[in-house]
Amino acid sequence: MPDFKRGRSFLRGAPAACLILFLAACSGGQPSAPETAAGTTAAGAPAVPSASGAAPPSSAAPGASSSTRPALSKEAQMETDRLLIRAAKANDPVQVRKLIAAGGDVNAKDGIQDSAFLYAGAEGFNEVLKLTIAAGADVKATNRYGGTALIPASEHGHVETVKILIAAGVPVDHVNNLGWTAMQEAILLNDGGPRQQETVRLLLEAGANPDIRDPQGRTALQNAERLGFTEIAALIRG
Incomplete structure (x- = not known):
């Protein structure tokens, strides 16, 4: 199993695709379909780690409740949430979608109490905002x-x-x-x-x-x- 501390330093600032591949490795399994360099399956869907390491069914895509999000370790959840908020603040709906699919919590807040939902709403980032609402924003x-x-x-x-x-x-x-x-x-x-x-x-x-x-x-x-x-x-x- 990868050394998680070394993994965290690698992931900090890495693209969402790297995070998704790393999380899948940490969970002890491999994605259910061959992945491309963009971190997607051959069918074009995001490669999303689940509790068993396999990609979850389509019902776990953005819009699913927190109970259907992939199960992550505490450290992996914190890192995924951090990257999600960063992507929302960059008004990057593509990354936001991938990170939600990877288990990111749209209600998680950073040190200044911004969540992906709250920031997108305040700044008028409407595509990101709609993704967070579909994913169960409070x-x-x-x-x-x-x-x-x-x-x-x-x-x-x-x-x-x-x-x-x-x-x-x-x-x-x-x-x-x-x-x-x-x-x-x-x-x-x-x-x-x-x-x-x-x-x-x-x-x-x-x-x-x-x-x-x-x-x-x-x-x-x-x-x-x-x-x-x-x-x-x-x-x-x-």
């Missing part, structure tokens, strides 16, 4: 500011991302550690332009409550009026 998860993925997505005016997160069931009225909802951040931390207007419209359509007050006691309407965002104010009144 849509109620919160970041280091105590906010859901919907709050920074709304702040940045990522309209398509906001649609995806609302459809996935992210709470629209969650209040973060700063005392702001997604709607308040969409107003307070941007320019009130077309993307922010559409974001507010989507939140209102999804049932968001504009009367939740910020720490200064102001509603979303009061903040929109105070900042001169007349279009947003009209949306809230309407």
Whole structure:
């Protein structure tokens, strides 16, 4: 069996394909089909190690629950999760897909409380975001500011991302550690332009409550009026 400590130093920074081959070796078996240099089987599917070392059935592909993810050792799980978060932050859906198939946990967080799901949502990396949701992301998860993925997505005016997160069931009225909802951040931390207007419209359509007050006691309407965002104010009144 390979020396795992030496393996970890080799894997650090290695591509996902190397990680997948190494994990298969550590589990005591070989992939069920010949592998290409890209870390896939001859049929083109990711070579995914399972508890026995063989590739799991197609039901264990991205979208499966945590109970159907390949069983990894604690150290291998940590490394796979680390690589998954790194791939998500690089907006690399190909690597994200492979690492999810290899057992990566889309809810695992790094040292600053980012998960693949939370980061993709905040930054508007929609392809990665959809992969994490299909793989069982906790849509109620919160970041280091105590906010859901919907709050920074709304702040940045990522309209398509906001649609995806609302459809996935992210709470629209969650209040973060700063005392702001997604709607308040969409107003307070941007320019009130077309993307922010559409974001507010989507939140209102999804049932968001504009009367939740910020720490200064102001509603979303009061903040929109105070900042001169007349279009947003009209949306809230309407």
